[in-house]
Amino acid sequence: MGESGSGKSITGFSILGLVDPPGRIVEGSIDFEGRDLVGMSEEERRALRGNRIAMIFQDPSMTLNPVLRIDTQMIETVLAHRSIPEAQARRIARDALEKVGIPSPDERLKAYPYELSGGMRQRVAIAIALLNQPRLIIADEPTTALDVSIQGQILHEVRTLCRQTGTALIWITHDLAVVAGLADRIAVMYAGRIVETGTTAEIIERPLHPYTRGLIASVPSRATRGHRLKPIRGMTPSLIHLPKGCAFKDRCDRTIAACDEAPPSTVLPGGRTLRCWNPAP
Amino acid sequence: MSQAPTPLLELDGLTKTFSKPVGVAGHIANLFGAGIAPVDVRAVAGIDLTVAAGEVVGVVGESGCGKSTVARMIAGITGISAGSIRYRGVATGDMTPAQRRDFALSVQMIFQDPFASLNPRMRVLDIVGEAPVAHGLVSRADRRDYVVGLLQKVGLPGGYVDRYPHQFSGGQRQRIGITRALAVKPSLIVCDEAVAALDVSIQAQVLNLFMDLRDELGLTYLFISHNLGVVEHISDRVVIMYLGRVVEIAPTAELFEAPNHPYTKLLLELLPVLEAGERAYEPIKGELPSPLAPPPGCAFHPRCPAATERCRREAPVLAPIGPGRASACHLNAGA
Structure with missing residues (x-):
């Protein structure tokens, strides 16, 4: 949790190696499942991203490709990390949509992002993050752009899903009240540093x-x-x-x-x- | 509530309809008998609301409920499709040119995005000082002193008059937006999500500023927000909107302690609060329906846990349910 400019998003991006140049990690290490992510080759990182570690971004209309159908985007994510028949990948995609509470997932698979509401789009983004059963999900203010009623649903669903699958969740937010009802532990950031952590x-x-x-x-x-x-x-x-x-x-x-x-x-x-x-x- | 003889602002059946025109292709198709008609969206469907002088009225609703359209109609940015706005007892349609000018200056708006609402090529001196000079409230010679005085009132150093918007932080820009609104000596300020873009610590400063200015200048606020916590903090009365209609009006304390409308109840349950411990969210079923095709009967019935047969057929009207309280729900009439 932190206010704008506190470095919370950059921390999340750094874990995935998504910081744009000239930004770079100058010091320290990121230990994930016993491996140091800093200094890992781009190829190795790529194998992790969207697979062992997934990310959910703030604005789903910016992260979904507007000219590709939902199924194309989802199946691509599955096949990037697993060699399985396309039909099986489609089944995985469909099940993921169902898991995040999207009604009639078979029809939604054939939709384009613009045909879905903001809340639905964010659910699709969450479903994509879940596709390869990651060990860690980094969520960067995923409910900030959403209405209160939709935000409640998404909080509830993400937490339930993570509990079911044993996935760890880093929820980046500026809103203490949101994390108060969601998180086990909180780290407060200020001006690029974690100033306090605790339950x-x-x-x-x-x-x-x-x-x-x-x-x-x-x-x-x-x-x-x-x-x-x-x-x-x-x-x-x-x-x-x-x-x-x-x-x-x-x-x-x-x-x-x-x-x-x-x-x-x-x-x-x-x-x-x-x-x-x-x-x- | 103050029982002023003439309320400051009265909205009577205020309605805004946006039309999607048929378009060239549609006209051509119609020549061949396609029968394409323009689509009407009722963004605001008949709002009645009275605001007394000195009051802070909060308007809450989810995106697409028409709350911003109401704000823009009151501020005169968007035209009215039906209904009326009365300011100090006079309907906007019946105003003399002098009254109209007075109304236009008396109602000022503060916008959500402090980055988009200030002209990046103008200095603070011109952003704030242009309107009062144009309307003859201050002479060109006194403009600088006037702007410096206003800046100090909102807690900015007077030396900032020659700066450009990009030299300020978000919170400071919002203060400049407030200064610009205050410069023409308004009586009603319409705040459309005025603190939504600010960080919590800065938001608290700006909320305090709003309350100080109200005490000092006797301002009336229409405070539009999706953030129930902010509205609960600042408002005397709260209006809950859903899909272009008012579903509940109540004094703030009563609304938050004993909400009447099922939609209000659900909103309050979902409000994230600063309490540790896992919360069980009971999410509202489904999504906000499109105003293009509002559900028949009560617009909330597809998501309402207590919907009855009557709710599916007949739209409820906003009816008094107690002193200063009104709610639009069939359940109050025993369904």
Whole structure:
């Protein structure tokens, strides 16, 4: 979870090796099923993408090819990773559509993306992600462009599917409320760094980083009605002109002298991690 | 609710129909007897709503429910197909030129996308200062001071007057959009998803600004949003729209505590809340029907868990169900 410019999408893209040049991974490693994805050849990555690791993007009308029928796009994804007869691939595609709750999947297979609503298109995108039974799905704000009622359906379906198949899910979002009801664990990002991780209950009920606290206080809700919200002051710093030391110190009301130096990520008892010199009590 | 003798704004049977024309090919086909007729879409199908001065009315609905079209009709950007808009008791059709001008200036709109709604080639001085000078509210000589004063009111340094939109962040741009609306001294501000594009921490700042300006300038807001949390925070009354119609109107606290219409109930159940723990989403069945072919009877019946035979035949009307509350549902009449 993070606000715009916090680097959450780039993190997701980096795992799949989808960062456009001149962007590149300069440091660190990505361990997936015991293999380091950094420095892997493009060919090896290609074998993983859409197969062991799948991605769902924010805008389904941008990720589905508008001039190809749904079945063409789905069967292509299956055959790219498995050598099976086309008829069998079609069956897999049909079953995937059924799994994500698309009514009359046989007819929908023959449709073009423009014939489907936004919610249906996103379901098709999810079905494509599920085709090859990935171990990990990275979902980059997949419900942001959708209406509340459709968003609820998609959240519900994705979670159920991942539970059934034992697939791990990284759900990238700017909306704390969405992940609160979905995630087992939350990592909060700010200005390119993970500033806090913990179980959902820990993050929502007992945030330690002043930024997480500020975010939770900024969410309008029943409790805030008729009152002023307590926003975080200032704005997200430009990554080009980050303040020295802790990137959040200019907006923080718990700044101390130590904040002139960047705080390291510390592991707290119980497994939470935190990047702050002076966490909330 | 204030019982002002003359409400600030009254919408009476407000309707907007968009027509898909037959087109050249269609006309030619018709010459050979194809019988292609223009297709009408009722984006807004008869809305009645009264807004008192100083009130904040939230309008909620999913995409395609016509909430933005209502906003654009009130702001005069889109024409009216049927019905009327009365401002301070006078219908827009009966206004004298002076009244019409006063109405046009009194109703200002703030748009969703702060990147698209500011001209990238104009300085803030011109974006904000153009309209008040053109309408004679300030002289050209005083323009700069006037704009600087307004910028400070919305929390931007006055020194920003000579900057271009690209030099600002999203939240700052939205503040400039607000400044532009305030520059002609409006009484009603129509906010169409005005905070939807902003990050949560920035959104909170802008929501606070809206409330401060309301207290300071006595503004009235029509706050259009798909975000129930934002609407619950800011509104006095909430209007729920579905497929071009109002399905429920209620004071905010009552609506959120005791929703009446099945659609409102479902929306509230789906509202993501900041509570840890897995939520069991009971999704609304099916999708928003196309306004091109609205279902017969109650437009919500295909998705409604409590639909009866009557709902499939007959469209319910918006009827009072309590003080200040109205709902359009047959179940209130015992189905």
